[in-house]
Amino acid sequence: MLEQLAQFYAVYGSVINFIGINALLALSLNVTLAAGMLSLGNAAFAGLGGYAAGILTIYFKLPYVVSLCGGALVAGIVGLVLGLPVLRLRGVFLAMATLAFGEVVRIAAVNLDITGGAEGLTGIPNVTKTWIIYLTLAGTAYFMAVLRSSKLGWALVSMREDETAAACLGIHVTYYKVVAFTIGAMIAGLAGGMYAHLNYLITPRDFGFFIAVDLLIYNIVGGTRIWYGPILGAALITALPEILRGVGVTAGPIRMGVNGLILLLVILFLPNGLASIFARVRPAAAKAETA
Amino acid sequence: MNLLAQQLVNGLFIGSVYGLFAVGYTLVFGVLDILNLAHAAVFTLGGLVALWLVQTAGMSIWLAFPLATLFAGLLGLLLNQVAFAPLRKRADSQFSGLISSIAMAIIFEAVAMGLFGARSVRFPQGTVSVHIWHIAGVTITSLQVGIVLVAALLMVVLTLFIQRTRIGKAIRAVAESERAAMLLGVNVNGIIASTFLISSALGGAAGILYGLYFDALAPDMGRSIELKGLAVIILGGMGSIPGAILGGLAFGLSEVLTVAITGTSNLRDAVAFTVLFAILLIRPSGLLGRGKMREA
Numbered sequence: 001m002l003e004q005l006a007q008f009y010a011v012y013g014s015v016i017n018f019i020g021i022n023a024l025l026a027l028s029l030n031v032t033l034a035a036g037m038l039s040l041g042n043a044a045f046a047g048l049g050g051y052a053a054g055i056l057t058i059y060f061k062l063p064y065v066v067s068l069c070g071g072a073l074v075a076g077i078v079g080l081v082l083g084l085p086v087l088r089l090r091g092v093f094l095a096m097a098t099l100a101f102g103e104v105v106r107i108a109a110v111n112l113d114i115t116g117g118a119e120g121l122t123g124i125p126n127v128t129k130t131w132i133i134y135l136t137l138a139g140t141a142y143f144m145a146v147l148r149s150s151k152l153g154w155a156l157v158s159m160r161e162d163e164t165a166a167a168c169l170g171i172h173v174t175y176y177k178v179v180a181f182t183i184g185a186m187i188a189g190l191a192g193g194m195y196a197h198l199n200y201l202i203t204p205r206d207f208g209f210f211i212a213v214d215l216l217i218y219n220i221v222g223g224t225r226i227w228y229g230p231i232l233g234a235a236l237i238t239a240l241p242e243i244l245r246g247v248g249v250t251a252g253p254i255r256m257g258v259n260g261l262i263l264l265l266v267i268l269f270l271p272n273g274l275a276s277i278f279a280r281v282r283p284a285a286a287k288a289e290t291a
Numbered sequence: 292m293n294l295l296a297q298q299l300v301n302g303l304f305i306g307s308v309y310g311l312f313a314v315g316y317t318l319v320f321g322v323l324d325i326l327n328l329a330h331a332a333v334f335t336l337g338g339l340v341a342l343w344l345v346q347t348a349g350m351s352i353w354l355a356f357p358l359a360t361l362f363a364g365l366l367g368l369l370l371n372q373v374a375f376a377p378l379r380k381r382a383d384s385q386f387s388g389l390i391s392s393i394a395m396a397i398i399f400e401a402v403a404m405g406l407f408g409a410r411s412v413r414f415p416q417g418t419v420s421v422h423i424w425h426i427a428g429v430t431i432t433s434l435q436v437g438i439v440l441v442a443a444l445l446m447v448v449l450t451l452f453i454q455r456t457r458i459g460k461a462i463r464a465v466a467e468s469e470r471a472a473m474l475l476g477v478n479v480n481g482i483i484a485s486t487f488l489i490s491s492a493l494g495g496a497a498g499i500l501y502g503l504y505f506d507a508l509a510p511d512m513g514r515s516i517e518l519k520g521l522a523v524i525i526l527g528g529m530g531s532i533p534g535a536i537l538g539g540l541a542f543g544l545s546e547v548l549t550v551a552i553t554g555t556s557n558l559r560d561a562v563a564f565t566v567l568f569a570i571l572l573i574r575p576s577g578l579l580g581r582g583k584m585r586e587a
Contacts, residue, residue: 095326097571103560107557107561213393259397260397267378268391
């Protein structure tokens with residue numbers, strides 16, 4: 001049994017690692033989505049965190065954990081500075097401002113020397129271990145679950161439902177928005193740092209617009225309203241190529257089409273994501289027990 | 292000096308394609324307040340289908356162009372039926388519409404890749420006969436002139452259509468207020484469908500012109516223009532047709548000028564996105580947008 005597990009890990013280890021990192025990234029976006037803010041900047045925050053952590057490790061010879069924290073801090077500070085002006089915008093406009101920010105970060109990474117230009121920052125030691133990723137993921141998920149039932153969490157939910165009404169109830173909307181945005185940026189930065197230390201290198205392509213869209217897809221497919229939704233979505237979409245290979249489908253277009261089809265079906269028929277299936281079953285079961 | 296003039300002319304040519312692409316983008320946003328992120332995929336399929344008609348079916352480009360444009364328009368109807376109409380009653384239809392348009396974009400791109408392969412392809416030589424003119428040291432090809440003329444013609448026709456015709460007026464009425472338009476007897480669903488038809492046809496036409504201009508078509512070519520199109524419609528003001536045209540030209544010019552001044556293409560998009568970011572912070576309604584900032 002243990003041998004089989006070890007064999008499974010040897011084959012699918014990298015997929016398992018990427019599921020964990022993508023789940024962390026999905027959670028980072030979920031903080032802002034939970035407040036009804038659509039940010040497309042989280043991929044860029046992950047990039048900032050990844051580059052910062054990589055630079056700290058390579059040029060400053062700092063230990064892994066310190067570099068990771070440094071990366072998260074850099075992403076958080078940029079998130080704070082960016083959030084203050086940008087969070088006055090709503091809906092699509094916020095999405096596009098964060099998108100423009102993401103592009104500027106990507107272009108900066110292509111053009112700066114310290115980030116290694118278009119080829120990226122190479123020679124980052126591969127020290128991220130699977131247990132580190134999943135420990136961080138568990139910690140973050142726990143933090144998010146606690147957050148949801150905290151004052152901050154309820155404030156965010158009320159802002160999602162009706163921002164004007166929330167403001168009338170005395171909720172300091174701007175303050176909570178910036179806090180949520182900064183927390184999201186820090187989680188993304190942390191995930192980016194782990195990614196950089198897993199992949200040996202980090203390039204500007206790793207955090208472009210389409211990665212930002214992927215994070216959104218994880219959240220939508222899994223569901224944004226339940227804490228494990230984004231993790232579920234990230235796991236399913238990241239593992240999908242392997243699952244399809246398992247049933248004999250290897251063609252790129254089909255894989256991509258299935259991806260799109262899942263997203264379409266979820267948004268049309270399960271607006272609260274796949275996690276809502278479980279959530280729907282459970283109250284019904286509870287009701288049956290009490291009856 | 293000549294070099295600068297040449298760059299300005301080139302910027303104008305590519306800017307007119309950006310403008311044409313963005314006009315369709317902004318039209319849907321103006322009417323529905325929804326960002327249709329599948330617009331770039333329709334752009335790609337329009338170009339690829341035109342190529343197929345020319346290469347495999349052996350048509351002349353003059354026949355293939357309107358047919359592929361029509362095909363793109365039909366894709367727009369499909370988009371509306373599958374991705375947008377079912378969500379219209381939802382409270383968060385702007386958000387869910389954005390997501391379902393992303394889903395359709397992925398599906399369209401997968402279809403394009405499945406049918407045409409992942410490689411970059413080009414129109415066969417001699418699809419359009421190219422003359423080259425040298426005017427005051429500036430080189431202009433007949434292809435470039437043709438592209439600008441076609442783009443300009445389509446934009447003029449669209450503007451007149453929106454301003455003068457009954458359907459155009461109905462589109463503007465729906466954009467102003469869906470409910471009021473419905474009370475006045477406008478067939479709102481029909482108008483929304485025709486908006487998608489027109490928008491996607493223009494996107495497809497832009498894809499064909501883009502493919503001719505750069506002499507390359509690929510299933511992922513929509514990706515490069517997707518962000519540019521967003522930048523253009525923000526710059527011009529969401530929902531504003533003249534704004535999208537001017538924004539497209541401005542974006543085309545800024546691209547070539549950045550390359551000309553810095554000497555590398557690495558910074559090509561930096562100026563545009565920095566400007567986009569600044570505009571969102573200072574004047575989110577864009578240069579020619581409606582006065583109020585919409586709560587989208």
